[in-house]
Amino acid sequence: MVVAFREIRTPLTLALCFAAASSYGQIASFSPQNPKIGEDIRVIYSPQAKNAVIQRAPSVTLRALVLPEVGLLPTLLEIPMTKAGSGWQVELRIQKPEARFLLFEFVSGDLKDDNRERGWDGMVMGPDGKALRSGHYWRAAVVAFGGYMGFKRSMNVPLAKREISQERSLYPDNYFALNLSWYLEMNPVPTDAGKAKIKKELAAALKQFRSTEEALPMILVWLEQVGQTEKADSLRKVFSAENPNGRVAAASRMREISKEPHASKRSLLMEKYLVEFPMKQEEVLSTQRQLVSAYIQAEEYAKAFALVQSAPKLEPALYKSLTTPMVEKGIDLEKASEWAAAGISIIRKQDESAKPSSSTLAEWKQSQNSALSSLLNNRGSALLKLKKAGEAVPPLLEAYELSEGRDLAINENLLDAYVAASEYKKALDVGLDCLRKGK
Numbered sequence: 001m002v003v004a005f006r007e008i009r010t011p012l013t014l015a016l017c018f019a020a021a022s023s024y025g026q027i028a029s030f031s032p033q034n035p036k037i038g039e040d041i042r043v044i045y046s047p048q049a050k051n052a053v054i055q056r057a058p059s060v061t062l063r064a065l066v067l068p069e070v071g072l073l074p075t076l077l078e079i080p081m082t083k084a085g086s087g088w089q090v091e092l093r094i095q096k097p098e099a100r101f102l103l104f105e106f107v108s109g110d111l112k113d114d115n116r117e118r119g120w121d122g123m124v125m126g127p128d129g130k131a132l133r134s135g136h137y138w139r140a141a142v143v144a145f146g147g148y149m150g151f152k153r154s155m156n157v158p159l160a161k162r163e164i165s166q167e168r169s170l171y172p173d174n175y176f177a178l179n180l181s182w183y184l185e186m187n188p189v190p191t192d193a194g195k196a197k198i199k200k201e202l203a204a205a206l207k208q209f210r211s212t213e214e215a216l217p218m219i220l221v222w223l224e225q226v227g228q229t230e231k232a233d234s235l236r237k238v239f240s241a242e243n244p245n246g247r248v249a250a251a252s253r254m255r256e257i258s259k260e261p262h263a264s265k266r267s268l269l270m271e272k273y274l275v276e277f278p279m280k281q282e283e284v285l286s287t288q289r290q291l292v293s294a295y296i297q298a299e300e301y302a303k304a305f306a307l308v309q310s311a312p313k314l315e316p317a318l319y320k321s322l323t324t325p326m327v328e329k330g331i332d333l334e335k336a337s338e339w340a341a342a343g344i345s346i347i348r349k350q351d352e353s354a355k356p357s358s359s360t361l362a363e364w365k366q367s368q369n370s371a372l373s374s375l376l377n378n379r380g381s382a383l384l385k386l387k388k389a390g391e392a393v394p395p396l397l398e399a400y401e402l403s404e405g406r407d408l409a410i411n412e413n414l415l416d417a418y419v420a421a422s423e424y425k426k427a428l429d430v431g432l433d434c435l436r437k438g439k
Contacts, residue, residue, distance in 0.1 A: 027052045027115060028106065034123045034131075037097055041122070045081060045088040045106050051116065057108035060088040063360070065151055067138045068098040070176040073282065074149065075357045081106075099124045101138035103151040117152040136167035137177050144184060149358060160184055175215035178205060182222055195226045202226065206235075213243065217251035250277040263297035270294055285313055292318055301326055305339050316350070317371040319343025323378040333382045340379035344395075347372045373402040377410045384413060389420035400430070405437050 027049040031042040043062055047055045054060055064077040081088035094102075104120040106113040114120075121142070123135040140163035142148050143156040161184050167177040178201070185194040202222055209215040216239055223232035239248035253273055260266040270291045279287065288311050295304035301322060308318045319339060326336035347368055355364040380396035383389075396414040403410050411434050418427035 027113065028104070028120055030104065030120065030122055032122075034125050035094065036125045036127065037099065038093065038095055040091050040093045042091050043081070043089065043104070045113075046086070047088070048086050053113035054106055054108045054111050057111065060106055060108045062090055062092075063105050063107055063151075064092070065103040065149060065358075066094065066099050067101040067103070067148075068134075069100060070134050070137060070174075072098060073357055076149075076360060078361060094124065100132050100134040101142075103142065103148065105151060114152055117147075117154055119147070119151060119153040121153075130170065131166075133171045133174060134167070134176070136163045136170065137174065137180065140164040140167065140177075140180060140184075144180070157184065173208075173212075175205070175209055175212065175218065178215075179218050179222075182225075186225065198222060199226050199228070202228075213239075213247045216248050220248070220251075245277055250279075253277070263294050264300070267291060267294035267298055267300065267303070281313075285311070288314060289318070292321070296322060296325060299325075299331070301332065301335070305335075305342075309342070315371075316343045316346040316375075317367070319346070320371055320374045320378065323375070323382070327378050327381050327385070330385060333386050337379050337382040337386070340375045340382065343375045344372065344379065347375070369402055373399045373407070373410065376402070377407070377413060380417065381413050384417050384420065387420075389417050392417040393421055393423070405430075405433055 027046055029042075029044045029046075032039065035041050045054070045060055045062070046052060047057070060081045062077075062079045062081055064079065066075045066077065068074060077092070079090055079092060081090045088106075101124065102122040104122070105115075119142075121139065123131045123139065125135075126132050138148075140160040142151075142153050143163070144160035146155040147153045161181075164177055164181045164184065167174060168181060171177065182198050182201070185191075185198055202219065205215075205219055209219065220232045220236055220239075223229070223235070236248060236252055239246070240252055243249060250273070253269075253276075257266055257269045257273065260269060270287065274284070274287055274291070288307060292304050292307055292314070295301070295307065304318075304322050308314055308322065319342060323336045323340045323343070326332060326339075350368070352361065352364075355361060359367075376395040376399035380392040380394075380399065383392035383395070393414070396410065396417050399407075399410045400414045405411060411430070415427050415430055415434075418424070418430065
């Protein structure tokens with residue numbers, strides 16, 4: 001997702017806009033509210049407005065969550081705004097065609113203005129002035145569930161139903177909209193009328209999407225939801241036989257895997273799953289994460305390490321998941337120390353380009369800091385258990401500094417390492433520091 005943004009350079013126009021916004025109590029304005037691809041969006045934030053949260057701040061940042069076609073990854077933008085008169089402004093242009101729906105909020109330090117959880121949003125329009133595919137879907141989903149990815153919105157089920165109805169009317173082949181529509185019929189409390197409506201639509205959907213394999217697993221699940229389990233099972237067998245490597249077969253196999261209680265057997269099944277079924281990159285990564293977890297549960301630590309090491313797109317925090325039980329159980333501590341060091345090295349080398357597109361920079365930095373301090377603690381703890389107190393002190397001290405002395409486990413390990421290394425004065429200093437912090 002490529003988004004350009006630039007400052008507005010029309011002071012007189014801005015002054016008039018700010019005056020108008022403030023006089024009507026409008027906190028923020030977006031012009032146009034519902035842009036087309038390639039069109040500039042002028043964004044103005046008015047601290048003087050009655051209910052504005054951010055009033056006397058040295059800086060303001062616009063956060064924009066760009067939601068694409070359903071199934072693609074969203075992009076979170078953090079755009080510094082420019083001071084202009086009594087308010088703040090910025091102009092952005094969405095240049096890529098996958099944008100469908102926009103969510104906005106404003107932040108400054110610890111302050112966040114989301115319009116009292118009513119939010120601000122915009123729908124991306126096509127050249128004909130109609131909402132692009134998935135636009136109404138996203139508005140329905142956001143108000144149905146009270147927000148999305150930290151962008152809060154007041155729940156409004158009637159509005160969600162109207163929006164999803166519009167999506168289905170504009171794009172009858174959007175089976176994601178069908179899924180959400182049925183969910184809204186069955187929640188919060190299922191009714192006989194709702195089930196009857198879904199049963200009728202399921203029959204039509206089976207015909208409409210018979211050749212759309214991506215839609216079939218969802219339809220089969222809904223058959224089960226309305227009490228047609230035998231029919232769903234029968235169709236599942238038919239579809240799987242028609243395409244043994246298709247979506248229905250993959251979903252059936254994943255069901256079997258999730259029901260397997262033994263981690264070692266589950267990991268074998270997942271290994272086969274990764275080989276046999278074609279997947280998109282995000283699906284591969286998700287399955288690999290599950291396989292790493294299965295390996296760890298089965299205490300197949302070498303396999304878990306080999307997988308994490310061979311898949312650089314997996315997050316380095318998995319090294320923490322791998323080494324923590326090894327250190328706690330005292331299993332192969334030399335390897336645990338080495339593998340923790342490998343994770344530490346990866347985190348140190350990563351820059352902001354490694355940040356997931358859907359995370360804020362602050363969230364990503366906090367996550368990196370947490371993973372690094374945990375891995376340093378795991379490495380130091382392993383070395384301490386190996387009677388290598390002198391080697392354990394440096395990683396534990398760094399972990400202590402990163403966590404600002406607020407992690408009890410790290411504090412205790414550092415104290416133990418200092419005592420084991422006969423550095424009693426340093427142990428006393430750390431102990432007193434922990435007491436001052438109440439830790």
